Amino acid sequence: MNIHQLRHYSATELIAAGVDVRTVAGRLGHGGGGATTLRVYSAWVSEADQRAAGNLGGRMPNPPIAIDTAGVPTTTLEPDEPDSPYKRIAADLRGAIVCGALQPGAKIPTMVELSHRYGVSVGKTGFLKKGTRSAGVQRQYSGTAGRIENCQLGVFLAYTTSKGRTLIDRELYLPKSWASDRQRCQEAAVPDEVEFATKPVLAQQMLARALDDGIPAAWVTADEAYGGDSKFRRWLEIRRISYVVAVACNQTIPATAGTSRAGALAAQAPDDAWKRRSCGDGAKGPRLFDWAVASLPVYEDTTPPGWSRWLLVRRSLTPNSKGEHELAYYLCCAPTGTTDDDLVRVAGARWAVEECFQTAKNEVGLDHYQVRRYDAWYRHITLAMLAHTYLAVTAAIAPKVLAAASSQSRWARPSVSWRT
Secondary structure (H helix, E strand, O other): OOHHHHHHHHHHHHHHOOOOHHHHHHHHOOOHHHHHHHHHOHHHHHHHHHHHHHHHHHHOOOOOEEEOOOOOEEEOOOOOOOOOHHHHHHHHHHHHHHOOOOOOOOOOOOHHHHOOOOEEEEEEEEEEOOOOOOOOOEEEEEOOOOEEEEEEEEEEEEEEOOOOEEEEEEEEOOOHHHHOOHHHHHHOOOOOOOOOOOHHHHHHHHHHHHHHOOOOOOEEEEOHHHHOOHHHHHHHHHOOOEEEEEEOOOOEEEEOOEEEEHHHHHHOOOHHHOEEEEEEEEOOEEEEEEEEEEEEOOOOOOOOOOEEEEEEEEEOOOOOOOOOOOEEEEEEEEEOOOOHHHHHHHHHHOHHHHHHHHHHHHHOOOOOOOOOOHHHHHHHHHHHHHHHHHHHHHHHOOHHHHHOOOOOOOOOOOOOEEOO
């Protein structure tokens, strides 16, 4: 072997081992920032890329089913380690059959009953912009800035489990000022079929896609922009999806004697109705608040059979600058017997979408774009969501995470009467 061959051998081994092409170029004395090296050794770079793709693919979870030669769906999952939603559901069904709870010919439990640990959180985030030509941009309230700004608004769906959370769907909010100006829409490549839709309607469309695609979800939680929309809540009830959604203090609440306001009912809560509970862990430990739960009247024509309604109230532990303990209100609807702890846990899960926004913006550049077109916005956001999902899956299947045991809460008591 001569020096020239040894040089080639060294370069190919380094590249195949994943060493950066620019580093290899420096060792070979190639100029152009690695362009020459990349051209000469492209075959080995391709092989390294294939190895990298294989490593990444091996770390991603398998799909729940495969199709055999006859076109029949067959499972490809091993039942030993139920570390994904599909495996958990399969394990629950198998356990019910083994113990005799499910007899031959019996009705299979609904997806909601089997997947009550999983929830969907709806939220929106603002993308600050300059100018007036970016699709959907106008002066509107941005939660990101905490004030009215020139921005785009995206409505997102976050999926949360005991293993982690990620964004699974998105829609760009198109204000009425845009939807009514078709010339402006054409300049921003907004399709002709896109019409004005409120944020709750966009959230409903995304939820429908997720549920129709078979994503297991038993709970939905959202902020006041969605919780205050009665049509949105009614749609969830029709789909038999439990919810804990935030509402304003002046939200009309059905009571035994007519109707009342959420704030007025909360003022009537006795002292022993308040219980200190954590709604999940935050950056500084458990997020502790005082919580009170009131059972609401159930009317057959508006409530799913076997379900109940509650008003959940959260009270801060420390007073604000005005010396007042801040209150937050949630309307809840779920199967009768749902525990207070379940309601509190779901209320706390709403922060999943906010945490997803923060990590997606910081880690994968969700808001780092300079595009104006409607379709370009979707391309960028979709790629950022894919990268965020990969990070979430990688974290979820890390050895330390898989070794940790996960707990599962169960349903337990059912008018306004405060639970004490």
